[in-house]
Amino acid sequence: MLFQPAIIALLLASLVGTLMVAASVPFAVRVMRRWDTASGSEAQLEMEKRTYLVSTLLVVVLLSELASLILFVFNADRMSSLFVGAMCAVGTLNVNDFGFPTLYLRIAVFFAASAWLVLNHVDSRGFDYPLVRVKYGALMALAPLMAAAAGVQLAYFLGLRADVIASCCSTLFSGATQVTSDKLAAIAPEASLAGLAVALILVMAAGRRALATGKGAVAYAVLSLVAFVVAMEAVVAAISVYVYELPHHHCPFCILKGEYGHVGYALYLPLFAAAVLGVGGGIAQPAASLASLAEAAPRIMRRCVGSSMAGFALFGAVALWLIVRSHLILIEPERLLSILGGQP
Amino acid sequence: MRGWLNKQRNLLDFSLSSLSRRRGKTLGMLAVYTAIVFLLASVMLFSHAIRREAATVLAKSPEVLVQRMVAGRHDLIPARHLDAIKGIRGVQSAEGRLWGYLFDPAAAANYTLMVPTNPRIEPGKVVIGDGVVRVRSADPGDLMSFRAHDGSLVQFKVESAISRDSALVSTDLFLVAEEDFRRLFGIAPGLFTDLAISVRNPREVTKIAEKIDAALPDTRIILRDEILRTYESVFDWREGMLLVLLAGSILAFAIFSWEKASGLSAEERREIGILKAVGWETGDVIRLKMLEGLVVSLSAFLVGYLLAYAHVFHFGAGLFEPVLKGWAVLYPKYKLAPFVDELQVATLFFFTVFPYTIATVVPIWRAAIVDPDTVMR
Known part of the structure; x- marks a missing residue:
């Protein structure tokens, strides 16, 4: 299965990226031990x-890492025609035990890499390399994560065998099998949508506070991660159902398909960007206590939080649009009224 | 935001003018880069287009094929098997098919003989594919004769030729009547080459295949999805093979771009020295150089991809045809339907722009850290 162009490209990208990051680790150790700006x-x-x-190297590598997350999911979806029983990315990722761990690790690398890029950006604004130790410490933590993601991904691709019968998303997300996503699907759509609304309102409130006072960006970062999880859960439990207009089809991947107009990308890209930028705001704020960043860090924090809020708002708007345009009635109007406290 | 945009615009302006000052070097780089993109894009476009062609052709074929096996070899299947299959619930229709191959010594080529059921062909007449027309220069009304299994001559009158639009599947076709087919090969009535079964509900296909397998243990069952999957794998594999073979050229290209980026002329070094002397920071110089690389990358990618598109869809992919599609005497002449796939463009981007960027980072950095006083002295 290795002789697939997209697989070769993904392996190439993660191999080169891991090598580059690993090659920087000795330098990171040297910086941690001997860095001294006062010395000439x-x-x-x-x-x-x-x-x-x-x-510069890491910016290139980490940007490629972000792009290859999208390529990975897209390719998984495309390869589903090669496996018996697979109908979308879920089937492909289920062909062996390494599929979903690869995806989760890649998402973890995505968050870690973006956080590092924000750190790097903040650091470059100060004239005296104020965050250099933090940055290289973080790099040393990032290296094993990237190596793990590359290794698991290699194991996944090596283990892809076309004669394995994969399970399709409909059995996984609505059958009797016990997986985490299955429990997610079991959450009532009303509850998940209400949770999403609450999470988005909280995020917006925290964002407004951070923008107005310049404080609370760390809380915003935590909240945006929570909102990310809640939003993913709402996608599985309710929003995807509205897209398919089938009450029992809960799949977070099929919405990426062309049959549904690739609407999944319109949901996920703002959501991922918003969560990552929210974390970036939380990274930038503490840096403001450093003298050389007193001016730049709050500015970066405001920009991150502002764009993050825009991302969440866009996600909310797209989700709302999908629900409104859907022909499916998942929550009956009477029940909605009774939930809201009105008369049926 | 406005200020940021203006800064990028000025930087871009500067990098374009600095690229145009070294016209020879830039054009050389651009030519090699374009050639690499062209090569890889041709392979990808061609294999994707041919895969799609196969999928469109197979979309109309029956869901299930049943062939009788004797001692591990494909054998003729008796018509009574049809009744057993028709009894299975969910089977929409089942019919026996007659087909085979006929070697024509005059053309030194194999024809594919088939007996169409709808519309039927009158005995003594034949409808031929485009390739057969070509090798035999046969026109409607001409006579063609072949030796039957017992040595007697069987004569056919060419009724018409199949249009070239479907050449991929019909080029070597030779459509005859059932009686003629049986006479030519000595196949007794009641025997067929294989059975084609159509199933209304696609989700029942595997269950029906299971039931046929249980009822008729001497048969082999071929599902359309399986054929599709096999084609997909085969073409993926061929494409991947070719890309791995071309990996050497990607590597050579990466080395070349490294060389080009690190071989700075004295002029360029002085330029960077002056920039730093007037207040540019190392980071700015790196950004400028990366932007130059981006301009070269994107132009080469665009031009290379467009050239590959023209090569594959307008000039029949002359360079890779033999490797990717195989070979036969009666090979169809056809034009591939243009098709551009997002995944394929993204993959190609990874194969070309990524190695180039990585290869040029170190030389760019080397150039950017020079001290102004050492170069200007």
């Missing part, structure tokens, strides 16, 4: 020059 020694100057190389 040859070694310190050399290190300062070297940071530019490492930053």
